Amino acid sequence: MDIKKEIRDLNKKGGKLTEEGHYSEAIRFYEQARGIAEQYLEVTDDVRLAVLHNLGDTYIRNGEYMKAQAILENLLSVMRKHPETHNLSLADTLSSLGHCYLFQSKYVDATSLVEECLLIQQKHxxxxxxxxxxxxxxxxxxxxxxxxxxxxxxxxxxxxxxxxxxxxxxxxxxxxxxxxxxxxxxxxxxxxxxxxxxxxxxxxxxxxxxxxxxxxxxx
Structure with missing residues (x-):
């Protein structure tokens, strides 16, 4: 069995549902992909990171900010510990977590993360x-x-x-x-x-x- 292909297929299904605005249905696919990724892939694997980012982002869209925050804070911690992670992936995570903080009225924390994201993007x-x-x-x-x-x-x-x-x-x-x-x-x-x-x-x-x-x- 190609584990990464299975995860990517689930991720793709979740992405299509997210584009259509069916966030709760998308989350079910992302959570399934997350379970497989966390069981079989290294914490720094790009496929695993992409699933977690999409899951956190979709929880934000669905108004489930605490769930999104927990996922994205963990994701950001992994990225900061492993500087080999692509800069733009880090920027995406900073942006999503900043957006999550913004929705929870944590304006100072949100500003700090989004400013860091913008600095990375301006370089790349x-x-x-x-x-x-x-x-x-x-x-x-x-x-x-x-x-x-x-x-x-x-x-x-x-x-x-x-x-x-x-x-x-x-x-x-x-x-x-x-x-x-x-x-x-x-x-x-x-x-x-x-x-x-x-x-x-x-x-x-x-x-x-x-x-x-x-x-x-x-x-």
Whole structure:
């Protein structure tokens, strides 16, 4: 039996369900893959690390933050102990755990991790990479929650510029930046621009996501 192929197949099934917004179903596949990976693979194996990251990320999407935190903190500990791990994999884990902390209102801890993630990405990715745009959006949210609104606005506008150059007009990732930047501008009293961005966000979300997807209507 090819253990890694079995794990990858389960991981792929979980990924497809996650894309469709079926997070609880995806978690079942990821947990099955995790059980096999933890039984047969070394703690630093890339296949095992990928499953744990996807599982933690999907628990976040499903609102199960404590479960996500436990998985991602353990994953980050492994990566820090083994510097041979790819830098961008470390960046992904920092971003996901930072996002998890953000949802739990642990803003200082979240900011520290996401800033570290962005520094790694700036060293290894092109300046217009969409992963870096995602990190800027999360960091912008962290700053916004701490009332550092000018810093938040700068990052969110930069994130939006990258997204516009990379995605179609109604892409859901573009909509998410519109929403967050709209919130930031509203807090600064820039109401007219905020309303425009929020309106665009609603239109993009309805256009790009299936009407039953859990992200439609969020906000």
């Amino acid at each position: 990715l092109p300046a217009n990479d969409v992963d870096m745009a995602s990190t800027m959006r999360i960091l912008g949210e962290c700053f916004m929650k701490q009332n550092k609104l000018s810093d938040a606005e700068r990052l969110l506008r930069h994130s939006l510029e990258i997204r516009k150059s990379a995605h179609t007009e109604d892409h859901p990732d573009l909509a998410s930046v519109h929403f967050t930047l709209g919130q930031c501008l509203n807090l600064q009293g820039k109401v007219s621009e905020s309303i425009k961005l929020m309106t665009d966000c609603v239109r993009m979300s309805k256009s790009s996501l299936h009407h039953e997807h859990p992200d439609v209507g969020k906000g």
